[in-house]
Amino acid sequence: MMYTKNLEKIQSALPDRFRPIIKECLNDIGLIQRLPMVLLPRRFSLSNILIEENHCHLNGVFGWGDADFGPFGLRLHQLEVFTGRLHPEKGWTKFKDYEEVWGAFWQAFGDGIGGELDPQIVEGIKKIRVVGLLMDTDVGNEKRVGSTGDSVDEAGKYNLMMLDQLLIHPETKFANIPVIRGSAIQDKGS
């Protein structure tokens, strides 16, 4: 299985508090496998998004030379960087309009697909978002995080902080993904 092995490795490297979250992903691996495979740039970051200067509309996305294929949602967590701020010590804080802008994101997404997204696909997206974050933070690398979950270097410490904040801490964790229902075109449904 594509992600099972990775997840198991990550699970054994992380403290127990992450176990239920990873277990949920492992249980739902079937949903992840049903997600569309899409073309993804390696990284969505503040420097490879191009915007129109006056109103900040999206004008371009760079980084396609080493793009690859993955389930839709694999790099969704990278967009968090547009909706919050990272402090060197405090870690992650959401901007005040965090919920609102993510609402706008999913509304535009729904309008784009022109119909309601199968709730099972939404569930799969929630899980792959977590998997993508875990894989990006390189926590499966045992040199970074000891088997007891103690970070053994600065990068490991930082990764653990990010994971705590994005996956566990109630004030900073990922927003829920709403029912995705576009208003543009009414699809016949699946």
Added chain:
Amino acid sequence: MLANQDVFSYPDIFAYIHAFWYKDQSTASGHATMSTSNTSSTGDAIVKFFEQTCSSREACHAQAKEIVGGEFEPVEIQGSRSYTGYAGEQRRDTIVQFRLEHSNYDIETARLARRIYERLVPGWYSYGVVDSSMNMKKHDEGKELLNTYVMNRLEGIPYLKSVLVQFPENSEECFTWRKNIMTGLGEYGSRYLPRFLRIFANTSWIDSWPAPIRGRKVRQTFQQDILYQIYPNVVKI
């Protein structure tokens, strides 16, 4: 809707270039993105870059001029594996990039991205090796060849240089701007899904891969087949 065009080819690049030429900006940030930087750090990066190659800076400039015309003007921030600059007859509307051979771009993937996301992705064209016949001796000594890529310059500024980064993050202005960018990203994210969902909603995608496909050898061929299934209007095999 996905574009139904032929695969991006050489003459197309000029059409794209002129469709997306960078509008000259008079604001500070506009200047900042366009100005030639002669700071020592940029200069050092460029010198270091050319130490790894068997091509010269002059050869690159000449190559850029030959392809798109105009004087080559290096961009402000250079990557460690590439040398990039603006070029083009009048408007510096084109970006020419020279990349070390070990960090080549997968031009087919970049083109596919262009076909799916259309105006949000620059059009790419690969123009081959810089003066390939002249410097094989250096190449034999371990210096790398440079490959040339040409892309159209999209209008706009990088998010990092935008007002969003300069304004207080929780100001009303930022709320509006942030909503705009996230709406754009949401639309962008929806571009590839409709067709796919109809075809594959009830199949387990990875389980349906025949075993040999999981091997690396045939991955590339398979990828093309998949692409054809997912994006029939986009990919031509």
